[in-house]
Amino acid sequence: MPKSGNFTRRIVLASLAATLAVVAAGTAGAASSKRSATTLSGAGSTFVQPLVSQWISPLASAYGYELQYSGIGSGGGIAAVTARTVDFGASDAPLTPDQFTACKGCVQIPWALSATSVIYNLDGAKNLLHMNGPTLSKIFAGQITQWDDPAIKALNKGVNLPSTKIATVHRSDNSGTTYNFTEYLSSVSGSWKSQYGKGVAVNWPNGTGSRGSAGVAATVSQTPGGIGYVDVAYALKNHLKFFSMQNSSGKFATPGLKGILAAASSDQKPEATTNELSIVNPPKKFPLAYPIATYTYVIVPTSSPKAAELRKFLFWALTKGQSYGPKLLFQPIPKSVLVVAEKTIAKVKPAG
Amino acid sequence: MSSHGISPTDLSTSNLPRRRKVNLAMEVLATLAALIAVAILGIVVWSVAKRAAGALDLDLLTKDPVPFAFGPVKQGLANAFAGSFVLVGLATLMALPVGILVAVYLTEFAPPSVRTTVSLALDILNGVPAIVIGIFVFGLFVVGRGQSGWAGAFALSCLMLPLVARATMEVLILVPNSLREASLGLGVPRWRTTLSIVLPQTIGGILTGAVLAVARVAGETAPLLFTSSIVGTQTSWNPFHALQSIPVAIFELSESPDPQDHARAWAAAFVLLLFILFTSLGARWLATRSRRRLSASR
Amino acid sequence: MSSAELTPDAPRRPFTGRRVRPGDLILQLVAGLAAVAATVLVGLITWKVVEGARPSISEYGLGFVTDVVWSPAAGHELYGAGSFLFGTAITSLIALAIAAPLAIGIALYLTELAPRFLRGPITALVETLAAVPSVVIGLWGILVLGPILRDHVEPALHSGLGFIPLFGTPSDSGSSIFTAIIVLAIMILPIVSSISRELFLGVPGELKEGAFALGTTRWEMVRGVVFPYARGGIAAAMILGLGRAIGEAIAVTQVIGGGVFIHWNLFSNGDTLASKIAASYQGATSKLQVASLVYLALILLVFSLIMNLAAQWIVRRAARKQGITPQGIV
Numbered sequence: 001m002p003k004s005g006n007f008t009r010r011i012v013l014a015s016l017a018a019t020l021a022v023v024a025a026g027t028a029g030a031a032s033s034k035r036s037a038t039t040l041s042g043a044g045s046t047f048v049q050p051l052v053s054q055w056i057s058p059l060a061s062a063y064g065y066e067l068q069y070s071g072i073g074s075g076g077g078i079a080a081v082t083a084r085t086v087d088f089g090a091s092d093a094p095l096t097p098d099q100f101t102a103c104k105g106c107v108q109i110p111w112a113l114s115a116t117s118v119i120y121n122l123d124g125a126k127n128l129l130h131m132n133g134p135t136l137s138k139i140f141a142g143q144i145t146q147w148d149d150p151a152i153k154a155l156n157k158g159v160n161l162p163s164t165k166i167a168t169v170h171r172s173d174n175s176g177t178t179y180n181f182t183e184y185l186s187s188v189s190g191s192w193k194s195q196y197g198k199g200v201a202v203n204w205p206n207g208t209g210s211r212g213s214a215g216v217a218a219t220v221s222q223t224p225g226g227i228g229y230v231d232v233a234y235a236l237k238n239h240l241k242f243f244s245m246q247n248s249s250g251k252f253a254t255p256g257l258k259g260i261l262a263a264a265s266s267d268q269k270p271e272a273t274t275n276e277l278s279i280v281n282p283p284k285k286f287p288l289a290y291p292i293a294t295y296t297y298v299i300v301p302t303s304s305p306k307a308a309e310l311r312k313f314l315f316w317a318l319t320k321g322q323s324y325g326p327k328l329l330f331q332p333i334p335k336s337v338l339v340v341a342e343k344t345i346a347k348v349k350p351a352g
Numbered sequence: 353m354s355s356h357g358i359s360p361t362d363l364s365t366s367n368l369p370r371r372r373k374v375n376l377a378m379e380v381l382a383t384l385a386a387l388i389a390v391a392i393l394g395i396v397v398w399s400v401a402k403r404a405a406g407a408l409d410l411d412l413l414t415k416d417p418v419p420f421a422f423g424p425v426k427q428g429l430a431n432a433f434a435g436s437f438v439l440v441g442l443a444t445l446m447a448l449p450v451g452i453l454v455a456v457y458l459t460e461f462a463p464p465s466v467r468t469t470v471s472l473a474l475d476i477l478n479g480v481p482a483i484v485i486g487i488f489v490f491g492l493f494v495v496g497r498g499q500s501g502w503a504g505a506f507a508l509s510c511l512m513l514p515l516v517a518r519a520t521m522e523v524l525i526l527v528p529n530s531l532r533e534a535s536l537g538l539g540v541p542r543w544r545t546t547l548s549i550v551l552p553q554t555i556g557g558i559l560t561g562a563v564l565a566v567a568r569v570a571g572e573t574a575p576l577l578f579t580s581s582i583v584g585t586q587t588s589w590n591p592f593h594a595l596q597s598i599p600v601a602i603f604e605l606s607e608s609p610d611p612q613d614h615a616r617a618w619a620a621a622f623v624l625l626l627f628i629l630f631t632s633l634g635a636r637w638l639a640t641r642s643r644r645r646l647s648a649s650r
Numbered sequence: 651m652s653s654a655e656l657t658p659d660a661p662r663r664p665f666t667g668r669r670v671r672p673g674d675l676i677l678q679l680v681a682g683l684a685a686v687a688a689t690v691l692v693g694l695i696t697w698k699v700v701e702g703a704r705p706s707i708s709e710y711g712l713g714f715v716t717d718v719v720w721s722p723a724a725g726h727e728l729y730g731a732g733s734f735l736f737g738t739a740i741t742s743l744i745a746l747a748i749a750a751p752l753a754i755g756i757a758l759y760l761t762e763l764a765p766r767f768l769r770g771p772i773t774a775l776v777e778t779l780a781a782v783p784s785v786v787i788g789l790w791g792i793l794v795l796g797p798i799l800r801d802h803v804e805p806a807l808h809s810g811l812g813f814i815p816l817f818g819t820p821s822d823s824g825s826s827i828f829t830a831i832i833v834l835a836i837m838i839l840p841i842v843s844s845i846s847r848e849l850f851l852g853v854p855g856e857l858k859e860g861a862f863a864l865g866t867t868r869w870e871m872v873r874g875v876v877f878p879y880a881r882g883g884i885a886a887a888m889i890l891g892l893g894r895a896i897g898e899a900i901a902v903t904q905v906i907g908g909g910v911f912i913h914w915n916l917f918s919n920g921d922t923l924a925s926k927i928a929a930s931y932q933g934a935t936s937k938l939q940v941a942s943l944v945y946l947a948l949i950l951l952v953f954s955l956i957m958n959l960a961a962q963w964i965v966r967r968a969a970r971k972q973g974i975t976p977q978g979i980v
Contacts, residue, residue: 039593041498043582053420056585068584076933079940085498086582096724099935167822172908174722174933200935201722208823208919209908211607211929218609222797223823237420238609327422365865375867382763385755386772389843392836393779399794400786453684461678462685473689479958480695481897483924484947487931488695491702510695513688543673571783573900578932599785599900606789606904614793621786632781633774 040306040313041068044077044090046213047177048112048296050233052090054324055317062320063312071212075174075200081106081299087306089299092176093200094276105302107348108275109341110295111317113264114330115255116180117232117242118292121220122147122164125241128254130155132246133188133281133291139227140168140185141192142205147225155246169219169228172209174200180280180294181229187281188291229292233328249287259290260331268336275344277337295337300348307350314345397625404622407615412623417585417601417616429620431587435595438501439580440570442591443508448562450509451516452551458517459524460546478514482574485510490578501591504580508572512565519561523554556638556645563635567628573599598624699951702944705937714945720910720926722939729942731923731949736912738922738950741827741902742895745834746842750888752835753842758876761850762868773847780840788904791833796824796905804828804917818915825907828916830925833901838891845887845965849880886964893957897950899924923950 042052049071056067072080074091081089082103095108118131135151138144144151148161171178179200186193196202210219213230217238220226232255235242244252253259266282266289275297282289298317300310318341322332333341415428454474458467489507493500527550535545551558569575576597583596598620605617706714706729717730756776760769804820811817821828853876861871877884907919908929921929923946934940 039584041582041584041593050420066584066586068582070582072582073933075935078935079933080582082935083495085494085496098724102937165822169823172929174930174935197723197726199723203721203723203910207909208821208825209929214609215607218607219823219825221609225822233420234609237422240609328420371867371870375869378869378872379763382755382759385752386759386764388752389756389776389779389839390772392839393775393782396779396782396787396790396836399790403793450684450687453681454688457678457681457685461681466685470685470689473692475958475962476692476955477688477695479893479954480692481899481924481950481954483897483899483927484699484951485695487702487927487944487947488698491698492694510691513691517688541671541673543671543677546677567781571781571785573783573785574928577900577928581932599783602785602789603900603904606785606792617789621789624783625786628781628783629778632778636774636777 038064038309039066039068040088040309041070041086042077042088042090042298043070043072043080043086044299045074045092045176045296046071047074047092047114047116047175047180047231047294048090049213050231050237050328051112051114051321051325051330054328055321058320058324059313059316062316063309065309065313067313071214073171073173073200073212074176074179078103078299081301084301087300087304087310090296091299092294092296093179094274094297095299100274103299103301106299107302107344108297108299109314109318109344110270110275110277110333110337111298111314111341112296112322112325112330113260113293113333114296114325114328115232115260115263115290115293116177116184116229117235117240117255118181118245119217119220119226119228119230119235119240119242121223121226121241122162123224125159125161127241128244129159129241130246130252131243133184136243136245137185137189137192139166140170140204140207141195142168164225167223167226168204168207169216169223169226170204170207170209171201171211171213171216173211175213176200176294176296177213177229177231178202180292183278184280184292233330236329245291247287247289247291248281249284251287253288253290255290255293255329257326257329257331258288260293260329261334262286262288263290263293264295264331264334264337265289268334270337270340275340295333302347303349303351305351307348311345311348314348315342318342318345400618400622400625403615403618407612407619408622412616412619416587419585427616429596429598429601429616431583431585431596432598432601432620433623434587434589435501435580435583436570436597436599438589438591438595439505439508439576439597440566442501442505443512443569444562444566446505446509447512447516447565451513451561452520452558454513454517455520455524456546456551459521460550474514474517477510478518480510482511482572483577486575486578489575494579499578499580499582499594501580501593501595504576504595504597505591507575507579508569511569511572511575515565515568516558516561519564520554520558522561523557524550526557527553556641560635560639563631563638567631567635570631571599571624571628573603576600577603696951699944699948703941703948706941706945709938709941710945714942715949718910718912722934722936724936727936727938729939729945731946733910733912734921734923734926734946735949737827737906737920738896738924738953740916740920741830741834741906741922742892744916745831745838745895746888746892748831748835749839749891750842753839753887753891754846754884756839756843757846757850758872760847762872773844776840776843779836780844784837784898784901785904787833787837788901791829791901791905792825795832796829799826799829799832800824808917815914816916818913818917821907821917821919823907825905825919826917827906827920830902830906830920830922831916833905834895834898837898837901838895841894842887842891845890846880846884849883849887850876853879882964882967886961889957889961889964893954893961896922896957897924897954899928903928923947923953 052069059065059067074093077089077091080086146163148163182198182202186198208219210216213234216228216230217234220228244254246252263279263282266286267277267279270277277295279293281291411426412428413433414430415426416430418425418427485507489503493503535549580594581600583594602617602620605613714730716732718732719728719730721728807817808820857875861875902922903925906925908921909919927943927946931943
């Protein structure tokens with residue numbers, strides 16, 4: 001063989017060594033997969049992701065479970081748990097009867113409580129401008145297109161609003177936050193209800209679509225004049241301005257713990273089998289309520305190979321886990337809901 | 353002569369000053385085009401480098417991400433680097449032997465009709481968009497079973513296979529027939545000839561193909577989006593679970609509102625770019641070398 | 651290189667009349683199995699995609715391809731590929747229109763004008779552009795290109811050329827069809843350029859010198875000799891570039907903004923077949939929605955296959971004529 005064969009031979013040996021190293025690493029990893037018995041994988045709502053992220057290390061210290069969570073949107077979470085590609089799904093939008101059937105024996109458990117903030121990016125404007133439901137629905141329907149529209153000015157007397165164009169931002173993926181937001185718009189605007197309705201995705205007439213709450217927050221923060229909707233934790237984390245929303249009693253409420261708690265008082269009884277709760281646009285007798293609050297649910301198969309771990313995890317999430325909520329503006333779940341939730345967890349049993 | 357684009361009027365000397373001006377204009381445009389191409393590359397690489405500078409430190413490779421951290425926390429993308437290593441490594445392990453064997457079959461054994469069909473299949477496979485491969489592998493391996501590093505690696509190997517096969521075929525063809533004849537004439541069996549005489553001549557070309565294929569899939573996001581994207585934050589080398597990868601990590605970070613996330617995305621992009629550049633350029637240099645050597649030996 | 655032909659030197663059938671060793675059979679079997687596996691893989695991919703799309707095909711038939719609607723609202727589900735087909739067409743075609751002249755210009759520069767010492771480095775640089783992963787270009791598109799286009803380029807184009815419906819109101823967020831077009835143009839530029847370069851290199855010297863002997867300028871020589879000679883190959887290169895643009899999902903979904911409408915305004919958002927799949931597939935819940943997304947993938951598959959095969963066929967024909975094997979054709 002020619003002398004340069006030595007060179008190629010060395011390269012061949014080097015790459016063989018590298019490949020073997022990778023195979024060794026992979027097999028070693030596979031061998032140590034005893035750990036996989038205590039990995040809990042979940043996917044879904046980006047709304048609840050800030051809270052779930054806080055749970056990862058305390059849960060590991062408490063039980064040694066490795067929690068893996070991927071925010072792919074509520075729709076994705078429902079799809080993933082239905083296809084059993086994850087151990088649990090998370091969705092802010094309650095399952096429809098069809099989705100319950102498709103999921104083949106899943107239960108839905110409310111495990112967190114927070115609010116959707118309506119964020120905006122307007123140079124020079126202060127935080128907590130005033131907004132109400134009908135005006136907001138006209139904005140997202142494309143009927144109000146500028147910041148100095150009379151309707152917005154009327155809500156914010158004394159504030160100097162520029163003539164900047166409004167750029168709406170919505171979720172491009174199937175989102176429980178969209179469900180919450182459109183449920184609110186449907187309840188305050190008859191024309192929104194008939195034209196667009198509520199759902200994890202609707203036919204937005206205009207605006208930019210972004211993936212995930214993070215995507216919406218990113219787009220609004222990079223778009224002058226932008227208005228979008230995200231879980232309030234994202235607004236907090238990224239220092240985004242959000243509106244103070246007018247509720248049914250005429251007062252302007254912020255998506256803080258008090259506003260969320262007041263909203264939660266409007267529906268304290270989860271539905272019979274679905275555990276569904278709707279606390280959007282609470283009636284007049286809750287003057288402190290923030291009108292776009294929502295519960296978010298964890299979806300678990302009743303028969304699962306990881307039933308024991310899931311029960312421990314969910315119980316922990318509903319009790320100890322709630323204490324990580326307040327700094328992210330997740331209001332700990334009220335007692336009445338907690339009781340029902342815990343009863344539902346008992347339905348999760350080992351497979352086979 | 354196919355120069356039917358030249359007409360007598362083109363050559364008239366009375367037109368010469370105008371013709372020279374047109375020529376000059378075209379030469380300027382062509383040079384400009386080349387400058388634009390170089391400029392674009394320069395801008396992209398410089399953008400990445402400049403923005404990566406701040407976040408490029410050892411933490412990127414050694415620390416795992418901490419999502420939704422309040423306050424400054426040391427974090428990095430260790431899980432993505434580990435995952436990419438395993439995914440690409442396993443994909444190469446799957447694609448390389450099959451690609452080489454396909455090439456051997458096509459050049460050494462296949463009758464012309466079979467050769468056409470299989471070559472066509474390879475060309476079709478090469479033309480399938482990566483996102484469709486992702487959907488395919490999702491339907492094949494992920495539904496009911498869950499995402500895994502194996503599924504992601506398999507998706508990547510589908511992309512690598514045509515590249516490896518084609519590169520191997522190119523060099524196998526260059527091996528002179530006289531070599532095969534000589535070996536067979538000496539009584540060496542067919543299989544031994546192929547494996548010990550013909551293939552070793554092509555190692556350089558095969559390696560080039562493999563390295564180019566690796567460079568190609570190291571940056572692929574779409575095939576991993578549905579097969580290995582629901583991941584935890586801790587570094588794992590276990591391909592039976594979904595593994596984070598650098599391209600998917602960059603993809604997710606690019607859509608985040610947090611400038612810190614962007615900084616890490618740039619840093620990861622920079623490392624990825626460096627890796628791909630070195631391997632691509634290195635492979636092409638190897639290719640020119642081995643091709644020169646092979647052709648010279650004919 | 652599409653490898654159906656081998657050089658005349660290459661071996662043909664296994665030798666007859668020679669004692670066949672078991673080792674020979676084993677190698678042939680194993681290698682043959684690999685070849686079968688590769689072919690079966692292609693069939694499997696096609697079958698899985700068709701099967702996955704079937705619920706949507708049986709629901710909508712071929713009308714799906716032209717329907718401009720995508721309504722996932724529960725109870726009123728209605729899906730159609732029309733707006734994404736439009737998005738794919740408008741982004742890919744305009745990207746090609748931008749990239750092709752540039753690519754040919756680069757190829758001409760590298761083959762005719764560049765000084766010897768520059769040819770290697772610049773060629774390498776252009777090929778390096780091809781190696782940049784799409785997610786990195788997308789990252790750059792979101793954070794660097796988008797804001798520049800939104801703040802400077804789009805308003806300028808709108809105020810200068812606003813009478814053309816293509817240049818309507820500038821986008822608000824920097825994510826738009828226009829950004830996607832620029833990103834795609836950058837991605838297909840190296841492909842078209844390197845194939846064109848190979849083709850131009852393959853033009854026989856005598857033809858070029860013949861033209862010069864007649865007194866043509868360099869440009870006239872290119873126009874009269876190089877272009878006609880390489881015409882088929884350039885067409886193939888452009889088709890390949892188009893195929894690449896059509897199939898690009900990641901970079902496009904990062905910068906295109908997402909929308910289901912048909913607007914002529916390039917500065918609005920939209921979606922292409924590939925970018926819609928990337929954005930929505932993971933979160934699709936209803937069976938019909940998943941099937942419709944796979945239907946989109948089927949349409950995408952059909953188009954990119956047609957493009958890829960057409961281009962390969964043209965290139966193979968041209969290569970046979972010229973007796974070269976064009977490399978670097980991805």
